[in-house]
Amino acid sequence: MDLDCRGMACPAPVVSVKRALETANGALRVLLDDGAPRENVRRFAEGRGYQVQEEVQDGAFALTITGAGAAAVAAPQAAVAKTGPAVMLIGTDRLGDGPEELGRLLMRNFIITLLDVAEVPDRMLFINTGVLLTAEGSEVLEALEKLGNRGVEVLSCGVCLDYFHKKELLKAGAVTNMFTIAESLTTARTVVRL
Structure with a gap:
C-alpha cells in the first residue's frame, strides 16, 4: 500500500x-x-x-x-487509561500569574525541585513557550537531563520549536508531534498541567 x-x-x-x-x-x-x-x-x-x-x-x-x-x-482507550503514564503538560516557561521574572524563577525552581520528590511523572510534554525550557540557554537543562536519567520522557512540540526557531537548539529530550501529545494526554492515568 x-x-x-x-x-x-x-x-x-x-x-x-x-x-x-x-x-x-x-x-x-x-x-x-x-x-x-x-x-x-x-x-x-x-x-x-x-x-x-x-x-x-x-x-x-x-x-x-x-x-x-x-x-x-x-487496545480500548478505557483499558489503556487505567494503566497509562503520569503526564505533565508544560505550556509555558513561567509558573503562575504575575510578574514574568517571578514566574520564570518559580518554573525553574519547580523543575529543579522535581529532582527531590519521590514520584516524578513518566512523561513531560512541553508546548508553546514551554519548549523554551528544553532549548539552548535554558536554566533547567541540567535538571531535565537528570530527570531523563531517572526515566522521565521529555518531549517538546516540533511545531512550537519551529515557531520559536529553536528546533536546532533543542538540548533536552526529543521532538514530538501533536498526535503523540494528544494520545499521551488521553491515555494518561493522571495529567498535571502547568
Whole structure:
C-alpha cells in the first residue's frame, strides 16, 4: 500500500499513517517531507513495534513500514487509561500569574525541585513557550537531563520549536508531534498541567 504525505503539516502525516496501518495488509510505503514529518512517522511506527526502512525517492523520503506492530495499538482507550503514564503538560516557561521574572524563577525552581520528590511523572510534554525550557540557554537543562536519567520522557512540540526557531537548539529530550501529545494526554492515568 502506498501513501503520499508530502506537504502535510503536523499531525496529519502521523494520523494518516495510523489510519493506513489499521487497514493495511502487508507493507505500507509512505512518502514524506524531510524533518519533523519523517521523524514523527518513524518514531510513531517504531514506537508501536513496526520495522521502518528509509530511502530517498523523488526528492522526498520513502519510509517502508512492515511488521505486525504492537497489539496495544488496537487496545480500548478505557483499558489503556487505567494503566497509562503520569503526564505533565508544560505550556509555558513561567509558573503562575504575575510578574514574568517571578514566574520564570518559580518554573525553574519547580523543575529543579522535581529532582527531590519521590514520584516524578513518566512523561513531560512541553508546548508553546514551554519548549523554551528544553532549548539552548535554558536554566533547567541540567535538571531535565537528570530527570531523563531517572526515566522521565521529555518531549517538546516540533511545531512550537519551529515557531520559536529553536528546533536546532533543542538540548533536552526529543521532538514530538501533536498526535503523540494528544494520545499521551488521553491515555494518561493522571495529567498535571502547568
